[in-house]
Amino acid sequence: MSGHSTYQPQSKVLQWLEKRLPIGGLVHSSFVVYPVPRNLNYLWTFGGILAFMLGVQIVTGIVLAMHYTPHVDLAFRSVEGIMRDVNYGWLLRYLHANGASMFFLAVYVHMFRGIYYGSYKEPREVLWILGVIIYLLMMATGFMGYVLVWGQMSFWAATVITNLFSAIPGVGDTIVTWLWGGYAVGNPTLNRFYSLHYLLPFVIAGVVVLHIWALHVVGQNNPTGIEPKSEKDTVAFTPYATAKDGFFLAAFVILYAWFVFYIPNFLGHADNYIPANPAVTPTHIVPEWYYLPFYAILRAIPDKLIGVIALGASIVILAFLPWLDTSRVRSARYRPLFRQFFWLFVIVCVGLGWLGSKPPEGIYVILARVFTIYYFAFFLVILPLLGIFEKTKPLPNSISESVLGAKA
Amino acid sequence: MNKPPEERASDVTTVSSAEHTRRDFLYIATGAVGAVGAAAALVPLIAQMNPDASTIAAGAPIDVDLAPIADGQIIKVFWRSKPIFISHRTKKDIEEAQTVNVAALPDPEPDSARVKPGHDQWLVVIGICTHLGCIPLPHQGEYDGWFCPCHGSQYDTSGRIRRGPAPKNLALPPYKFVSDTKIQIG
Numbered sequence: 398m399s400g401h402s403t404y405q406p407q408s409k410v411l412q413w414l415e416k417r418l419p420i421g422g423l424v425h426s427s428f429v430v431y432p433v434p435r436n437l438n439y440l441w442t443f444g445g446i447l448a449f450m451l452g453v454q455i456v457t458g459i460v461l462a463m464h465y466t467p468h469v470d471l472a473f474r475s476v477e478g479i480m481r482d483v484n485y486g487w488l489l490r491y492l493h494a495n496g497a498s499m500f501f502l503a504v505y506v507h508m509f510r511g512i513y514y515g516s517y518k519e520p521r522e523v524l525w526i527l528g529v530i531i532y533l534l535m536m537a538t539g540f541m542g543y544v545l546v547w548g549q550m551s552f553w554a555a556t557v558i559t560n561l562f563s564a565i566p567g568v569g570d571t572i573v574t575w576l577w578g579g580y581a582v583g584n585p586t587l588n589r590f591y592s593l594h595y596l597l598p599f600v601i602a603g604v605v606v607l608h609i610w611a612l613h614v615v616g617q618n619n620p621t622g623i624e625p626k627s628e629k630d631t632v633a634f635t636p637y638a639t640a641k642d643g644f645f646l647a648a649f650v651i652l653y654a655w656f657v658f659y660i661p662n663f664l665g666h667a668d669n670y671i672p673a674n675p676a677v678t679p680t681h682i683v684p685e686w687y688y689l690p691f692y693a694i695l696r697a698i699p700d701k702l703i704g705v706i707a708l709g710a711s712i713v714i715l716a717f718l719p720w721l722d723t724s725r726v727r728s729a730r731y732r733p734l735f736r737q738f739f740w741l742f743v744i745v746c747v748g749l750g751w752l753g754s755k756p757p758e759g760i761y762v763i764l765a766r767v768f769t770i771y772y773f774a775f776f777l778v779i780l781p782l783l784g785i786f787e788k789t790k791p792l793p794n795s796i797s798e799s800v801l802g803a804k805a
Numbered sequence: 806m807n808k809p810p811e812e813r814a815s816d817v818t819t820v821s822s823a824e825h826t827r828r829d830f831l832y833i834a835t836g837a838v839g840a841v842g843a844a845a846a847l848v849p850l851i852a853q854m855n856p857d858a859s860t861i862a863a864g865a866p867i868d869v870d871l872a873p874i875a876d877g878q879i880i881k882v883f884w885r886s887k888p889i890f891i892s893h894r895t896k897k898d899i900e901e902a903q904t905v906n907v908a909a910l911p912d913p914e915p916d917s918a919r920v921k922p923g924h925d926q927w928l929v930v931i932g933i934c935t936h937l938g939c940i941p942l943p944h945q946g947e948y949d950g951w952f953c954p955c956h957g958s959q960y961d962t963s964g965r966i967r968r969g970p971a972p973k974n975l976a977l978p979p980y981k982f983v984s985d986t987k988i989q990i991g
């Protein structure tokens with residue numbers, strides 16, 4: 398990690414520890430004197446917010462696990478027990494359920510930020526790919542957590558999602574039976590989902606460490622997309638970034654609290670308060686909001702196998718972004734055409750999310766197809782070509798020049 | 806292979822080339838045992854997720870009495886945790902199923918291949934949409950068969966896919982007629 402440590406602990410105990418395990422120096426060089434670009438805006442606070450939300454999910458999850466029973470006959474009842482009987486159980490569950498939503502909200506802002514400012518470009522490819530891995534793990538974790546409640550939506554989400562694997566030619570059905578541990582989603586499925594739902598957040602924490610390590614090797618990108626060139630271009634992490642991160646985290650938590658205390662079920666689905674019934678599929682099944690765009694892509698395609706491939710490809714394609722975007726200019730600030738295609742892309746993603754919540758009929762299907770085509774064209778056609786044809790604006794000479802004007 | 810000096814110093818009795826092959830042998834032997842061991846360890850780790858003995862035992866055949874099922878009625882029973890539709894088809898249902906142009910179907914199968922000979926009025930199918938596993942609703946859709954609420958697949962009175970994302974006809978469970986009014990599924 399860059400920024401040579403000037404760490405000199407005052408206390409004797411810390412000096413003693415530092416000789417044996419230089420952890421204080423590590424923290425000091427990574428989170429105190431670590432140089433960050435001086436022009437970071439609030440979009441750069443979402444990394445800290447994500448770390449905070451992971452912590453919230455782990456803490457609330459561990460206490461929920463003290464009251465939850467992973468059995469088909471008891472799971473739904475135990476969740477209702479958490480809501481009605483356990484001290485503050487309602488609060489802990491609402492924190493966890495809405496925490497997942499806030500976690501995804503933050504990750505989406507974080508990712509769109511990365512795309513807008515070209516943060517995935519050389520030398521940050523590995524950093525970006527680690528992020529995509531974290532996102533995949535989050536999706537798996539959120540899905541399995543939602544199944545634990547064992548309501549109608551839980552059960553049918555588990556059925557539909559595991560059945561995606563049945564599209565694999567030849568071995569599909571064998572794989573699905575293996576995933577279920579039975580001939581349908583049942584008690585073995587619930588048990589293994591519980592085991593994995595407990596495990597994966599800690600795997601995420603591990604990948605987050607790698608993500609931050611990679612970040613501290615290459616340094617942060619910034620709104621200009623040009624690298625810091627002198628001391629004048631950076632400020633120390635503490636107090637500057639700490640204060641900014643802390644302030645916006647507090648604002649974010651107020652939003653989170655508003656959901657938890659005023660509209661705790663707004664993002665959920667009423668059908669999940671009906672216990673799972675393997676004999677009846679609800680008339681309108683939808684996943685949690687954060688999966689809706691991908692669900693829309695799946696449904697936009699009238700063929701099962703191709704639909705599943707498109708769903709998978711729409712996520713995996715993110716990992717190839719560093720090589721699909723051929724422009725050498727990072728930040729959208731200096732890419733007038735890219736900026737327009739980017740905002741269209743955001744609209745398409747949100748639009749797909751909206752379409753994913755609608756029944757798959759009539760105009761909704763047609764729109765979903767158009768949006769799906771744009772989604773893929775953005776990565777496979779627009780980004781590669783823009784790098785060749787776009788006339789970018791002149792870049793500033795340095796970060797400090799862009800902030801302070803040419804005099805600096 | 807160049808050996809570090811401290812090792813060379815203690816190398817009094819052994820000829821270095823002999824030592825060389827012995828160490829190579831140990832590397833390869835250790836690696837081979839390790840690889841076999843790791844592969845063997847994977848077997849139980851993966852196999853434990855397959856259906857266990859009690860789940861398989863619970864999948865034994867079941868008998869269903871057809872007598873109480875009225876003309877035109879569709880009932881649902883469970884076998885191996887899967888819903889099974891038993892449809893007592895009307896004359897009209899049977900006629901519709903038989904007169905379709907089979908070659909034009911997404912998953913071409915004549916009605917005769919989907920019922921037992923001489924039992925045209927009984928259609929027995931697994932009630933799981935071949936798209937992503939939802940349970941289709943009976944007597945709905947444009948083909949008088951089933952309609953899947955999840956992504957809109959439609960099946961006819963023979964349980965064949967007619968429209969929507971599902972690729973295949975509703976599957977047939979293994980079953981046989983024990984008597985004229987009783988079947989055994991499984």
Ligand code: HEM
Binds near residue numbers: 451
């Ligand atoms: C990446 C972090 C995590 C995410 C995104 C996540 C997500 C979720 C979601 C969406 C639910 C369903 C909430 C509902 O609708 O009620 C859930 C439930 C649950 N989670 Fe997590 N979770 C995470 C971490 C954890 C951890 C670390 C544990 C345990 C150590 C845990 C234990 C539980 C339990 C016991 C339930 C069922 C009770 C309930 O529904 O509130 N979770 N999780």
Ligand code: FES
Binds near residue numbers: 935938939953969970
């Ligand atoms: S599960 Fe029936 S149409 Fe998708």
